[in-house]
Each structure stands twice: as structure tokens, then as C-alpha cells.
Amino acid sequence: MALDFDSEIKALRTTVKSVRDVSDLDKLERQMSELEAQASAPDLWDDPDHAQQVTSKLSRVKSEHDRVTGMEARVDDLEALVEMGQEESDEETLAEAETELGKLKKAVGELEVRTLLNGEYDEREAVVTIRAGAGGVDAADFAEMLMRMYLRWAERQGYPTAVLDTSYAEEAGLKSATFEVKVPYAYGTLAVEAGTHRLVRISPFDNQGRRQTSFAAVEVVPLIESTDTIEIPEADIKVDVFRSSGPGGQSVNTTDSAVRMTHIPTGTVVSMQNEKSQIQNRAAALRVLQSRLLLLKKAEEDAAKKEMAGDIKASWGEQMRSYVLHPYQMVKDLRTEYEVGSTSHVLDGDIDAFIEAGIRWKRGQERDAAEE
Template sequence: MADQDPAEKIKELSSTLASVESVLDLDAKNTEIEQLREQSADPELWNDAENAQRVTRRLANLESVVTKVGNIRQRLDDLSVLYELAATEDDSDALAEADNELESLRKDIGELEVRTLLSGPYDEREALVTINAQAGGIDAADWAQMLQRMYLRWAERHGYPTDIYDTSYAEEAGIKSTTFAVKAAFAYGTLRGEHGTHRLVRISPFDNQSRRQTSFAGVDVVPVIEQSDHIEIDESDLRIDVYRSSGPGGQGVNTTDSAVRITHQPTGIVTSCQNERSQLQNRATAMSMLQAKLLERKRREEQSTIDELRGDSASSWGTQMRNYVLHPYQSVKDARTNVESGNPTAVLDGQIDDFIDAEIRWMRSQENGDAQG
């Protein structure tokens, strides 16, 4: 493709973008935008705050998608003119600028193409991410905290707001567990492939003999619940504990018993929240998190039943899914897609889009295979 004429490259990108525009159905989106704008202009909308937030979120998401596609189409049209000017004036700087814009457009259109694959029932939702330290002692707790930072940095790079609901700090270093929300449209569809066990191999900073240590942490991703979701929870199945919020090393960060932990006894699912001052607010958030986890559990059980009926035992996306090796060599490799990076420092700083895009394509191929089966 390196020797291909720029006009041919632009034609190929234009064709790919046209396919994306068709799948996204921009006419339908524009119609829905007009309807949502009418709803948002109604002063009575805010009588139901939750519905009002749903309407404004949906409107902002649709406007963002339509604007982004329109901007890319305009840039693609402008690029042809830029190449013509560079050729006419024999301007090497203008040609380099056009080549850079071509690569930038290739990347942006590729990202849009991946977005069209996010069509699952909950893919448009915000995401609730839980990370738990597993085998590996102090190193595993430190590893769990490194993963938390990786995802928070990834969200920050994309301008996605996050909200940390609960963090349980380990005694010596790191964290036992953490739960946080990524408050962006399609966050669940984008991150759900991250579900599974993440393995770290490195020289332990906590071993005075500097031995190599393998540590594990589990990542769980569920969609944030909405008003339309219906999950029956029997209050008698719940054990609710209140306790004092704590910071690193067990230090108290709140002088009242406002943190709330809810245990759903039939399933053993535990959720907790300590980021609000009010016990009532923490309880409401913990309850919402429990509903989200029960909803995802139900979805996975239904999928598991379908897989069993098909005789498909390979559809579980849990288990070990990515290896991060810092010693004796530097590498991060996904066990399912085989996408690999030789720069773990960048990956752990949130540069995980290549892994996520490959996961989305891989999951869609698995789902299409299931559907054909």
C-alpha cells in the first residue's frame, strides 16, 4: 500500500467511511436527535430527574457520533484538495502534511469502524469496573493498584469521567480491591473484553533477594443499570454492614460509620461504597452496583446455557486474558487476540486502545460464530 497513489488510498478510506455511515444510519440518528431535542426543551422533563439524565445523555452521545462522522467526511474531502495543492506547487512540506493527515484519518475511521461492532444489548451503557488482587501476596495487591491506574489513565486520555466508589487497601502496599465507574457512552461495550485474569511477571520490588514474582489480578466489567432494568432482590437475602471509611495502610479518612457493604447471600456477591459522606448515599450506590452485578450475572448465565446447548465450551471470556512481562524481557501480550506490545510502560500508562480494538473484533467474531452455529 506504500506505493499506492494517494487518490486510491483516499478512495478506499471513503468507501470504508461510507460503509460505517450506512451501519450507523445517520438519517435515523438525526431524526432521533430532533426528537430528543424537543423532549429536552420541555420544562416538565426534569420532574423525573433520572429520565431527564437518560434523555440528555442519549442526546449528547448521538450528537457526538454524528458530529464526529461529519468532521471526518469533511477532512477526507479536504485531503484531496491538499494533495492537489502539494502536487501543483511541488511543496514537500504540504505533501508531508497531507501524508500525516491521511494516516490520522485511517486511524480515526478504523476507530469508527470498531464502534459499529458495539451492538450488544448493553454495549451503549456506562461501565462498572471491579479489580481484585488474586494470587501473589503483596505483589498482587500492588499489581491490582497498577491496573486501576492503567484504566483510569486510559479513561483520562479519552476524556471519560470516572468515579471511584470503593477501594480496599492492603496492609503493606497496593489494594485488595477497587470498584469504579467509567461514565461514558459505550464504556461497557468498549471495556467488556477486559474481563478476566491479568498476569504480571517482574522482579518483585518487595523481595529483598530481588527474585522474579508472578502475580495475578482479576478484572470484572459490568454495565451500569438503568431505570428499565428489572432485577428482583429480596431484602431478606441481603446482609448490610456499615463501617468507617479507610485510606492506605488502614488509616481512617472518615470519622463516622458512613461506608456501606452489601452482601447478597445467595450469590456471595459483595458491593461496597465509601466515597460519599452520607450513609444513605453510600447504601444507594452500593445497591445500584449490586443490581448491575446481578444483571450481568444473569446475562452470563443465559449465555452459558446457550453455549452448553450448542456444545460450545470455548465461549467463556474469563480466565487468563493478558500477560504483562517486565522481566526478563519487556512485553504485553493478549492471550486471545495475540496483539502484543514491547512497551509495557506505555501500556500501563493507559495506552491500551490497540488491545481493546482487537478484543472487540475478536468478541464479535466469536459471537458471529455462535450465531452461525
């Protein structure tokens, strides 16, 4: 059956229009104009921190504007390509149009998902922490597998990352690891990955070759910004310093440069050892601690609102995704029901479809809760 380009292009235009309406291009253009005026001020760099905020926000707003208007131009180009191929009955041109149609549908779908990221902190960069759970050495190995999966995903997207802390397990894998994804909307995108992940496989650490189930927890928090009002009294913080170490306890630093910071009122603990000096590790630890307390504060506010509104049945399950390597191959998200059979691709960072399904599911849950 011949591809119905007309209906496909019409559907694309409808989606792009809805994205355009939600994106509010007029507002983006006003913001661009205001930020460009600030960025051109001769005294801008007298305050480097403020200058960095202005230029970063200008880049982000311009990128969002160009993303939408650029998509409209691509649809126009596709329509022209189809018309040329049909008028000349050129199969090669029509095949090229079909390929571009597939790419464009994927890009428009991603753009549509981006419009769903409208939460309070969704525009933020993200701090991701992975911790080994039940399952012994297999759980530690699974935590390292997840760490690699997310770093490979970020690499595929061209997103810069920075590993802040790694705590190695004795035999293999990681007890925990923390890293930043340093791009706008990283938090809104990755927030749906938070939760308990489960791995089922034949354990490579079991000499009897038995099947093992292990768990790892993923935490995602928005990166703190200088404009956030999270003040932490010094009396509420306990700071311990220790010597950084690598796999198997091997010393990688001859000074006590690593920092463990504990927020006494909540018991929140943050460790940093990947920077070169104690001062740098202390600053990084404080930034991540503030980010976690910011999210904790929001969770408490949300809980209070839910209590006032009554019981809302829209909660995340304790276990959100299963990775099964034996007796069959499957990765399945237990919230969205999305699943694939290619476990190796997923563990190599091909998780876009899971993230997209998670964002759509989460927004659907929020809409249902708001209607109750």
C-alpha cells in the first residue's frame, strides 16, 4: 500500500501547531528580546554570576524558540519534496521523502514530549544518584550497569555530565554513585527514571550458575540554583573528611580531600570525592545537599496539598522497571507497560522510548489526579 503522505503531513502539522500553541512563541520572543538587551549591557560581566545566568537563559530560550520554528520549516521542506517526487513520478525522491518523514515524526514526537515538561523544576539540570539495593554483589554490579546506561544515554544525546562521587563495592560494582547531567530540562526528562529497578539474570558471581534477582535505587533531584532560597544553618551540618579511594580500597589520594556532609535534622547524607581538593568536594557536596533538601521541601508541600485535597490515587510503585536477562530477554516498565526485547540496547543507553512513555504516563496521572 502506497504511503499516504498527505494525511501524514497533515497529522504532523496538527501536532506542530499544538506544540506551537503550548510553547507560546510570542512569550519566548519577548524573553529573547529582554535577555538580548541585558546581554548587550556594557557592564554585564561586572557580575560574572549574573552574566552567566543571563547568557545561559538566553541560549536556552533561543534554543526552545528555534526548535519549534525549525520544525515547521522541516515540515514545509518535506511537503515540497513530496510534491516534487509525485509530479515527476520520481521513486528515489519519494523514498527520500519517506525516510525524512520517519525522522520528522520522531523529532515532532520528542518535541511534543518536551512541552509536557512544565513542572516547577523541570527546566533544571539534574543530579542523579544510584544505590545498590538487595542482592549482594549482583546488586552492586547492577548499580554500575545502570550508571553506565545513563552515562551512555547522555553521551548519545550530546549532554555533558560530571561524576561527583563513586563508592565502590568490595568485590565488584558500586555501592553508590552520583553524577550531574548538565543540560536544561535534564531533571524533567530524567525524573521519571527515579525509583526501584530490578534485574533478573544468571549471576556471574555464583559458581553454581543460579538465577539471581537484585535491586538498585535511582534518585533524581533538580540542581540547586543561586536564586533558590535553601538556607542551611551551619549548626545543622556535620562534615567529615576522609581519604578518597578507588576499587578494592586502593588509595587514589594521599590527603583527606573527600567530604561526607550530613544534614542533622533530616539525616540526609552526601559524599563527594571526585574533585581534587577538599574545598571543591565541600562545595559540590553542599550543592547536592541543597538540591535534595529543595526536593524534600517540595515533597512536603505537595503532601500537605494532597492531604487538604483528600486521597489522590496517583503514586509511583516501589518497583518501576524490570530488566530480565534470563530465562528470556525483556526490559519492561511496570507503570507504562512499555517493553522491549533488546536488553543489550537498553543497557547501552537506548532508553528514549522508556523516558518518553514515562513522561506521558506521569502527566496523565497528574491530569487524572487534578480531575478527582
